[in-house]
Amino acid sequence: MFDKSTWIQLPRNVLMGHGVVDELADAVDELYLTGRPFLVTSPTPNDIAGDAVRTQFDDIASVTIETASFESVERVVDAAEAADAGYLIALGGGKVIDTAKMASDSLDCGFVSVPTAASHDGIVSGRSSIPEGDTRHSVAADPPLAVVADTTILAEAPWELTTAGCADIISNYTAVKDWQLAHRLKNAEYSEYAGALSQMTAEMLVDNAESIKPNLEESAWVVVKALLSSGVAMSIADSSRPASGAEHLFSHQLDRLVPGRALHGHQVGVGSIVIEYLHSGEKGEWRDIRNALDEVGAPTTAAELGIDAETVLEALTTAHTIRDRYTILGDGVSEEAAREAATFTGVI
Ligand SMILES: NC(=O)C1=CN([C@@H]2O[C@H](COP(=O)(O)OP(=O)(O)OC[C@H]3O[C@@H](n4cnc5c(N)ncnc54)[C@H](OP(=O)(O)O)[C@@H]3O)[C@@H](O)[C@H]2O)C=CC1
Numbered sequence: 386m387f388d389k390s391t392w393i394q395l396p397r398n399v400l401m402g403h404g405v406v407d408e409l410a411d412a413v414d415e416l417y418l419t420g421r422p423f424l425v426t427s428p429t430p431n432d433i434a435g436d437a438v439r440t441q442f443d444d445i446a447s448v449t450i451e452t453a454s455f456e457s458v459e460r461v462v463d464a465a466e467a468a469d470a471g472y473l474i475a476l477g478g479g480k481v482i483d484t485a486k487m488a489s490d491s492l493d494c495g496f497v498s499v500p501t502a503a504s505h506d507g508i509v510s511g512r513s514s515i516p517e518g519d520t521r522h523s524v525a526a527d528p529p530l531a532v533v534a535d536t537t538i539l540a541e542a543p544w545e546l547t548t549a550g551c552a553d554i555i556s557n558y559t560a561v562k563d564w565q566l567a568h569r570l571k572n573a574e575y576s577e578y579a580g581a582l583s584q585m586t587a588e589m590l591v592d593n594a595e596s597i598k599p600n601l602e603e604s605a606w607v608v609v610k611a612l613l614s615s616g617v618a619m620s621i622a623d624s625s626r627p628a629s630g631a632e633h634l635f636s637h638q639l640d641r642l643v644p645g646r647a648l649h650g651h652q653v654g655v656g657s658i659v660i661e662y663l664h665s666g667e668k669g670e671w672r673d674i675r676n677a678l679d680e681v682g683a684p685t686t687a688a689e690l691g692i693d694a695e696t697v698l699e700a701l702t703t704a705h706t707i708r709d710r711y712t713i714l715g716d717g718v719s720e721e722a723a724r725e726a727a728t729f730t731g732v733i
Pocket residue numbers: 427428429430433453477478479480481483501502504505506507508510511512513514523538539541542543546549553625648649650
């Protein structure tokens with residue numbers, strides 16, 4: 386008997402392009418939401434676009450958070466309840482969007498994603514990545530009801546935020562390889578559509594790498610399109626598997642060992658080089674990944690991340706303990722193997 390079923394959640398409205406932040410209220414109107422809007426933001430995004438959002442709503446309340454943590458989620462929930470909020474508007478980078486996503490889940494209300502940086506593919510995903518104790522990885526949460534990605538704001542953001550977004554997409558190559566490996570070895574559920582979409586997104590970004598340049602709104606357009614597409618792959622899979630493999634485990638370990646040292650996208654990009662080497666060896670495709678990162682201006686070495694060799698090795702040898710997700714790291718790589726991979730690829 387056929388008893389399979391799936392429930393894919395996607396945003397209803399996706400606006401992207403020049404000046405679309407000014408159409409936020411129209412996009413919200415179209416969702417038939419009721420109640421008071423509640424803005425969740427962080428200091429820099431608030432300075433950049435807080436007023437552009439506030440002027441569009443008569444009775445908007447807001448809260449500013451500094452970190453992605455369970456305390457921040459609780460602060461948002463408490464403040465939104467006190468303000469009698471009907472829905473949330475998340476204005477900021479991954480930290481703000483993940484926090485608002487989790488808070489809206491807990492408040493049982495909708496939220497709208499207004500990214501101010503093309504730095505990560507959680508803009509549209511139904512996942513929220515908040516550190517909890519010794520772990521840091523995404524948990525299921527409803528995706529945004531709408532996304533309003535203004536390429537003017539994204540193009541004016543510091544260039545390294547955009548290169549981090551590119552690297553988060555390039556890391557899809559190893560994420561999909563890890564997912565396929567887990568499917569073959571551990572019977573992990575695999576979605577051909579989500580895997581293909583994730584891989585195609587990385588290929589299209591790499592094919593357009595030479596056109597991704599600072600201060601060009603077209604570049605912000607190319608990158609944010611890829612970030613949305615990667616997020617949709619996660620929604621189809623109902624898992625971050627299409628966009629998060631061993632390179633993400635490595636980055637999550639770095640977040641524990643040296644918090645705040647480098648951007649998420651940059652860490653997963655460097656991780657991807659080593660993880661690809663572990664997948665396919667000396668003559669494998671790790672050079673293609675390194676060259677793609679290099680072409681978009683993302684870091685390719687531990688030194689460029691500002692992280693020392695020993696920390697990289699510790700992260701590589703312990704990354705498999707982070708979560709129950711089978712990857713090329715298996716039940717752990719030895720220090721010798723990690724050193725060999727990181728040295729051969731020039732990461733350390
Ligand atoms: N849920 C998911 O599926 C995914 C989640 N993630 C998560 O997202 C996070 C990474 O996101 P990321 O955006 O890199 O991190 P942050 O949200 O911390 O943003 C990075 C920095 O950029 C600043 N910033 C944001 N927008 C602008 C702007 N327009 N101009 C100048 N500065 C700006 C922020 O300022 P300020 O300090 O004021 O906020 C912050 O200092 C990680 O926590 C990661 O785990 C990543 C991928 C997928």
